[in-house]
Amino acid sequence: MQSNRRRKNEVLLTLPSMGWLILFFVIPTILVIAMAFRNSDPYGGIGDQWTLDTIRDLRNPNYPSIIWRTLWLSVVSTIICIVTAIPASYYISRIRKKFQDIILLLIIVPFWINFLIRIFAWKVFLHPEGLFKQILVTLHIASPDALLLYRPEAVLVVIVYSYLPFALLPIYAAAEKFDFHLMEAAYDLGANRLQAFLRVYLPGIRMGLLTAIIVVFIPALGSYVIPDIVGGPSSEMIGNKIAQRTFIDRNLPHASALSALLTFAVILPAAIALTRKFFKEKNSASLGI
Amino acid sequence: MKKSRFPLYITIAILIFFYLPIIIVFAQSFNASRFGGAWKGFTLSWYWKLFSDKNIWHALTNTLIIAVSSTFVSVILGTLAAFALYKYKTKLQISHNILIYFPLVIPDILMGISLLLFFVSLNIGLGLVTIFLAHVTFSMSYVAMVVLGRFQDFDYSIMEAALDLGATWRTAVRKIMIPYLMPGIAAGGLLAFTLSLDDFVITFFVSGPDSTTLPLYIYSMMRHGSPSVINALSVLMVAFTFIIVFLSKKLLEAKE
Numbered sequence: 001m002q003s004n005r006r007r008k009n010e011v012l013l014t015l016p017s018m019g020w021l022i023l024f025f026v027i028p029t030i031l032v033i034a035m036a037f038r039n040s041d042p043y044g045g046i047g048d049q050w051t052l053d054t055i056r057d058l059r060n061p062n063y064p065s066i067i068w069r070t071l072w073l074s075v076v077s078t079i080i081c082i083v084t085a086i087p088a089s090y091y092i093s094r095i096r097k098k099f100q101d102i103i104l105l106l107i108i109v110p111f112w113i114n115f116l117i118r119i120f121a122w123k124v125f126l127h128p129e130g131l132f133k134q135i136l137v138t139l140h141i142a143s144p145d146a147l148l149l150y151r152p153e154a155v156l157v158v159i160v161y162s163y164l165p166f167a168l169l170p171i172y173a174a175a176e177k178f179d180f181h182l183m184e185a186a187y188d189l190g191a192n193r194l195q196a197f198l199r200v201y202l203p204g205i206r207m208g209l210l211t212a213i214i215v216v217f218i219p220a221l222g223s224y225v226i227p228d229i230v231g232g233p234s235s236e237m238i239g240n241k242i243a244q245r246t247f248i249d250r251n252l253p254h255a256s257a258l259s260a261l262l263t264f265a266v267i268l269p270a271a272i273a274l275t276r277k278f279f280k281e282k283n284s285a286s287l288g289i
Numbered sequence: 290m291k292k293s294r295f296p297l298y299i300t301i302a303i304l305i306f307f308y309l310p311i312i313i314v315f316a317q318s319f320n321a322s323r324f325g326g327a328w329k330g331f332t333l334s335w336y337w338k339l340f341s342d343k344n345i346w347h348a349l350t351n352t353l354i355i356a357v358s359s360t361f362v363s364v365i366l367g368t369l370a371a372f373a374l375y376k377y378k379t380k381l382q383i384s385h386n387i388l389i390y391f392p393l394v395i396p397d398i399l400m401g402i403s404l405l406l407f408f409v410s411l412n413i414g415l416g417l418v419t420i421f422l423a424h425v426t427f428s429m430s431y432v433a434m435v436v437l438g439r440f441q442d443f444d445y446s447i448m449e450a451a452l453d454l455g456a457t458w459r460t461a462v463r464k465i466m467i468p469y470l471m472p473g474i475a476a477g478g479l480l481a482f483t484l485s486l487d488d489f490v491i492t493f494f495v496s497g498p499d500s501t502t503l504p505l506y507i508y509s510m511m512r513h514g515s516p517s518v519i520n521a522l523s524v525l526m527v528a529f530t531f532i533i534v535f536l537s538k539k540l541l542e543a544k545e
């Protein structure tokens with residue numbers, strides 16, 4: 001009887017949050033995947049027939065290049081974030097605690113600013129009539145008619161800007177726990193700096209690296225606002241196409257097909273993150289998203 | 290071995306990278322020239338233009354209504370979820386935990402489009418109510434994670450001791466558990482509140498004609514309005530964020 005009552009209490013306590021998430025998260029996600037197999041009606045709604053045509057439309061000649069661009073922008077921005085976060089977090093974890101706290105605060109503060117405004121700041125910064133462009137022209141780095149905005153490179157820079165702190169924090173958390181005596185031991189045993197770094201330091205902070213890769217790569221794949229504001233038609237990503245199909249063409253099944261594709265693209269890294277979280281070692285850094 | 294200075298240079302470069310665009314926006318908000326190729330004199334006119342815009346006040350009201358209501362509900366749901374995850378170690382809780390974790394990793398645009406399809410299929414009119422439902426859905430997981438972090442160090446035997454000494458369940462929760470969890474609940478609530486204030490993508494998908502929030506309004510200004518007015522608005526919002534953070538820090542210090 002006791003265990004029955006306990007079970008009942010558990011269900012009562014779990015029901016509000018789990019019920020809410022099933023209703024507003026699980027069902028809508030299944031709905032998106034199901035809608036990818038529906039036709040669209042001419043009034044911008046969802047048709048009442050099941051069809052594979054919507055999925056077939058994904059072979060539309062525009063899509064492969066957009067999917068490819070989404071992938072390379074996400075991969076390259078993740079690599080840049082990780083490669084710059086490793087030395088920076090190494091430096092931060094080696095200085096005095098008081099200075100560590102100051103630098104961490106300096107890293108976090110800009111990200112209290114509204115997301116849209118931070119992206120807009122880049123638009124102002126890279127603007128054709130802006131100060132930065134003029135400096136580049138005066139230094140003969142750029143020609144007067146060079147365009148800094150509305151190109152994939154601008155999107156890349158702003159993705160890195162937006163997600164770099166999410167790479168810095170978990171890698172720093174791992175570096176801070178790393179025992180640096182191990183590096184000295186490696187030097188004593190004849191390793192040079194590069195060997196010690198690659199074979200002792202990097203394996204030591206691998207959990208932080210994995211968290212960093214996931215928290216940069218997944219949101220980068222789903223970028224929509226960044227290419228929308230600093231990119232032009234030549235820098236569109238999947239997110240922009242989903243929004244266009246939803247708001248401009250009002251073709252919801254088509255938007256669903258693209259979203260289903262994106263969902264499957266993020267499920268793999270998300271599953272890796274979840275398996276790691278629930279079945280392997282607990283890493284407090286992974287909670288610090 | 291001589292210490293390499295390379296990590297120091299990278300750290301400095303990152304900090305410059307983080308602050309440069311923000312500093313430009315600050316300077317621009319006082320510049321009489323629109324794009325700041327040159328400094329054409331100090332002006333406050335962008336700020337005046339901003340204050341005379343009535344739509345902003347409407348958007349701000351909507352934003353606050355949604356932020357306050359969604360924070361309230363997500364704090365309750367998130368705290369209950371954290372308690373269940375802490376107290377029971379069953380298979381149900383593993384799936385519960387995975388379910389709570391998912392909204393944290395899924396890109397905003399996917400949550401936006403799926404909720405939009407959900408509301409459209411059920412013929413629910415888009416507006417403040419749908420924005421509220423969406424905001425609770427994404428904030429709840431953050432609250433649950435933060436409160437669960439606080440729970441990790443909670444000694445449940447204190448609750449059992451109170452119950453043995455004749456306290457009712459209700460009293461034990463109110464006098465022992467809630468006060469202990471309060472810093473976690475407050476931090477989770479603050480996070481939910483800021484996430485709600487900040488959200489653009491999900492809100493964009495589930496909003497209706499009369500439910501413009503501040504981020505939605507900023508977005509439409511970016512597309513059609515004067516960039517200098519947005520610069521001025523950015524400066525005010527940054528100042529506002531700093532005041533909030535400063536006050537909450539003072540409050541927490543006063544409590545300790």
